[in-house]
Amino acid sequence: MNAPLHREIRAGMLDPAAALARVSEQWDRDIVGQLTEYIRIPAKSPGFDPDWVQHGYIETVVRNAAAWVEAQKVEGLTLEIVRLPGRTPVLFFEIAATRPASSQTVLMYGHLDKQPEFSGWRSDLGPWTPKYEDGKLYGRGGADDGYAVYASIAAVQALKAQQVQHPRIVGLIETCEESGSYDLLPYIDALRSRLGEVGLVICLDSGAGNYEQLWLTTSLRGLASGTLKVQVLTEGVHSGDASGLVPSSFRIMRQVLDRLEDSKTGRLLPASFHCEMPPQRLAQAKATAAILGEEIYKRFPWAHYDCGGSTAFALPTTTDPLQALVNRTWAPTLSVTGADGLPALQDAGNVLRPYTAFKLSLRLPPLVDAGEAVRELKTLLEDNAPYQARVTFEPGGAATGWNAPATASWFEQALDEASRAHFGASCGYIGQGGTIPLMNMLSEGFPRSQMMVCGVLGPKSNAHGPNEFLHVPYAKKLTASVAQVIARLP
16 A cells, blocks of 8 residues: 555655756766767858758757767667758657656757857857866857757656656757747647647756746747848949938938837837736746846946046946846847948948848847738838838748746746755746747647746856857756656646
8 A cells, every 4th residue: 555655755756966966977977078079060050051951060969969868778768860851850759658647748848059150259269169167168059058958868867867757758859949940840740749748848948047046937039030131222332422422321221220229229119019018027027136136237248448547338228127127028129130231341442332231130029929020020121211222121030939828836836946956046037038939839739838948048158149158067956957847747
C-alpha cells in the first residue's frame, strides 16, 4: 500500500540542491565547451545569409547539437532532424513519459540560428571568437539562444538522475527564428500529431530583469518590418548644380516618417498601432519597477562625453521605472536598423544622391495584429508622396505579439518555489520588448497550456549587438529551475 503513495510523492518532488549541483557540474564539464564551439560557427539566420544552404553553417550547428543530444543517451529519447523542401531544418526530440497515466506533454523550444556580426566588439572579442571570462561566455548566439537545447536536455537529465517521474517531453529547435520564424509554421503543421496534448511550453529564448531571481516573461511585442525607399533621380548629380531645385530624398524621407512618428517624443501617431495595457500586466509592471528601479534604463551602454569637468550621459526617454517598463513592452516604437543609398563618409562626394532607403523595425504592442499594421503602414507611407517622388515600402516580415494566458495556481507556485530554491528570491514577472513568433502559434494551438517563457538575456547581455554574452551562473540556476517546474506539472 505504501508503494503507490511513494510514487505519487516522487512524481512532483525534486531535491533542488542535488539538481543544481548536477546541472552545474555538467555545464562546467561539457556544456560551456559545446557552446564555445557553437559560437565559432557563423550560422547566421537565412534572412541575413541567403546562401545558407551552400555555406552549410546551419547544417553544422544542427548536426552538432543532434550528435550531442544522442551522446547523452537519455532513457526513452528519440531524435530526428526534420527537413521540409526548401526550408531550414528543425531538430525534434521526444522523451517517453515515466509518470503513469500522464496525458500531458511538455514542449521545450529554442533555436540555433544567429544574428549577424554587428560592429563595436571589444578589441579582444568578436562574434565568432568565443571567450569565457568571469562567468560570462562571450560571442554571438550563445545566449540567444544556442544554449537552449543543451539546457533542456540537462534539465531532463537532472530529473532522471533522481528518478523523478516526468510527463512526456518533446523538443522543437528551429533555425529560422532570427528571420521571423517563417519556416516554423509548416513544421508545426507537419509535427502537430507528434506534439501531443501540450500542457506546458518551456521557451528558453527570452530575458531576465536581473541575475538574482527567476523571471517569467508575461508578454512579447509584435514586429512589422520592411524597407522604405524614396527615389527622386535615376542617378546622382552634382549637388552644386541640382540642390535647391531637386528635392533631397533624405528630406522627403523625413516628411514621410513624420506621418508615422512624432520625432520629438517618439510616439507612434496611428491610433491603431496602440492598445490598452491589461490591468494585470500593469500591476506586474509596478511590482517589477519596484524591484529593478533605475537599473531598468541604467543597464544600457549610454554614450557619454566630458562636459566642463563632469561626465554627461545621453538620456533615456523617461527615468520613471514604471513608464520605462511600459515603453519597452506595451508601446509601439519605430527603429531604423539599416540604410542604403548613403555612401561611407570617406566616399561621400558633393553629389545629390538619387535615393535613400531605410530598413524599418516597428515593434508593436502584444495585442495589435501585425498583418493589419503592415497593410496600414504601407498605405500611410506610400500615398501622396511629396513632390511625386517614388516612395515604396516593401514589407519584410510581420509577427503578432503575445500576451501570456492566465497563470494556473500550480504553475505560479512551482515558479516561486524554484526561484526561492535556486536564487533565494521570489519569481519576477516581466514583459519583454522582443518578438518570438512561436508563442502566438502555440497559444492558439494549445490554449490551455501554461507558458514558461524565460531566458538568460539579463542586463548588458546585449543580444544582437556587440559583446553579447551568456551569463553561465544564471544559466545553471535556470536549468535547474526548469527541471523543478517540469516535476511539478500536475
